[in-house]
Amino acid sequence: MGDQKNMFLAIALALLVLTIYQFMVVEPAAQQRRAQQQIEQQLAQQSAANNQTAKKLATQIAQQAMASAPKVMVDNATVDGSISTYGSRFNDLSLRKYREELDPNSPEVRLLDPALVKGGEFAMFGWRAADEGANNTLPGLETGWTIIEGDMLSIGSPVTLRYESPEGLVFTRLIELDDQYMFTITDTVENTGNLSRSIRPFGQVRKYGDPTRLPKDATPMDKRKLRGSFVSHQGVIGAIDGKGVKYNYKKIRKGGGVDAGTGGWIGFTSKYWLTAIIAPSDEVLESKSRMFRSSSGEDVFEASLLGSAREIAPGTKTIVQMRLFAGAKEVDILQTYQDKLGIVRFDEAIDWGMFWFLTRPYFKILDWLYGIVGNFGLAIMAFTVMIKAVFFPLANKSYESMARMKALQPKMEELKGQFKDDPQRMQQETMALYKREKVNPFGGCLPILIQIPIFFALYKTLYISLEMRHSPFFGWIKDLSEPDPTAIGNLFGLIPWDPASVPFLGAVLAVGIWPLLMGLTMGAQQLLNPPAPDPIQRKIFAFMPVVFTILMAPFAAGLVIYWSWNNFLSLIQQYIITKKNGVETPLDKWLGGKKAE
DSSP states (O other): OHHHHHHHHHHHHHHHHHHHHIIIIIHHHHHHHHHHHHHHHHHHHHHHHHHHHHHHHHHHHHHHHHHHSOEEEEESSSEEEEEETBTTEEEEEEEEEEESSSSTTSOEEEEEBOOSSTTOEEEEEEEEESSTTSOOOSSOTTOBOEEEEOSEEBBTBOEEEEEEOTTSEEEEEEEEEOSSSEEEEEEEEEEOSSSOEEEEEEEEEEEESOTTSOOTTOOHHHHHHHTTGGGSOOEEEEEETTEEEEEEHHHHHTTOEEEEEEEEEEEEEOSSEEEEEEEEEEEEEEEEEEEEEOTTSOEEEEEEEEOOOEEEOTTOEEEEEEEEEEEEOOHHHHHHHHHHHOOTTGGGGSOOOTTHHHHHHHHHHHHHHHHHHSOHHHHHHHHHHHHHHHTHHHHHHHHHHHHHHHHTHHHHHHHHHHSTTOHHHHHHHHHHHHHHHTOOTTTTHHHHHHHHHHHHHHHHHHHHOGGGTTOOOSTTOOOTTSOOSOOGGGTTTTSOOOGGGSTTTHHHHTOOHHHHHHHHHHHHHHHHSOOOSSHHHHHHHHHHHHHHHHHHTTSOHHHHHHHHHHHHHHHHHHHHHHHHTTOOOHHHHHHTOOOOO
């Protein structure tokens, strides 16, 4: 009994000690830890806020420095803008011949923009120490240059800038501009100091933000403009040591790339515009494509060229010449620069695609036709007729095969009813029927397969053609490079409302007149084709014109007109061939025709 009493007493004392320990030691320690964590969290938040404030302040200071720095005005028949002496940046350039919108009074296309936000883009040239450990006071991003000659850069009127480093290196920069889009930058570096220096020239293009990524507040127009961008390369483009360099924005995000060789060029390309740094053909180069975050948190994409080291002894000098192309990707201009200046593969800034051996001559023919008819839409239609003429015999064979297959449908149905429980026998009898009637079931497929790359190449040519931009057709088509502006949802323009803004159904409601014509011609063609043997396949094929109508509606009107016109010509040809083979078609009833005998 006494032992039990002692045991309960011991337990009570232990509980008392634990309780006292909990309130006197554990709980205060926990409170202290929570308080410390709160303090650390507040400090972290404050630090992040301070860092963000510092970043914003740094950006503002940079923008203010650029805004207040003296500028060299740029002016010729194709470009206008300015060059900032802050970093000697080419950061303000518009294209005189091109407007942002169809309205001729809308702003000029702005290629280079000093704003360090999404869409901003600039190019610059500078020098780096070959010895990374050396004190680097060489001209770079934030160097203040002095204008020593000229204040307006134009044809035959160059401008000269100057910068002197504390070590006695004197940089004299001569900037020239031709009658198109090419700037020539000649740097003369003279060592007036007492020590030898080893330095490397560089040039770079920086782009703020990824144009292939839509913002959260993207408008229907933004989404429409981005559609189809997969057809044409956007991102870094160039050629180093004669080898093509190409990185899209997704690849740059994953690490970009480094390329090396002798001579070359690199820059950023979009569908119609190009900004590229060009090095001498004998310069040993290192090219780098990368992405980093700016002080304001913006994604910055960079394409750069770094030249070989120059050892400059006291009293000596070195001269380096680089170029900057900033303008429209006009075929003739790019090829002229490629030939006259020896810029290897420069016309490949235009994304000719994998069928380049077709797209290049296609463009030449389209451009020639445009010069004759004076309307790019008519040139598309004329060229489509030429293509159809070339493949006329091959298409005839295809349509004859399909017509004969369609004529065999009644006999095919008899075989299905006779051997519906014996698939193997059904297949044997079908092949025997083909043999007796001398019909090749694949005869209609081969010619079509041969023509696929031909027509895809034409589609590619139309998509990348700068000449189609802001080019009118007839009627309501004022810009062949934009989608058909009419839509089912607003009664083809009678109601002032954008149907594309409707979730889910917007794609259907936004279908215009030309996409509808394309779908109707495609559906009419299917009525002339032999039906698929499988019922499910027949339903899928029957629904395809509807699908293609919706898919093609957001594409450029020029592409839809080409597709519709091509379908219409094919429809006429196939109908005539089908009737010649004595086959009745559903179109006969629609056209009020008689049964074929």
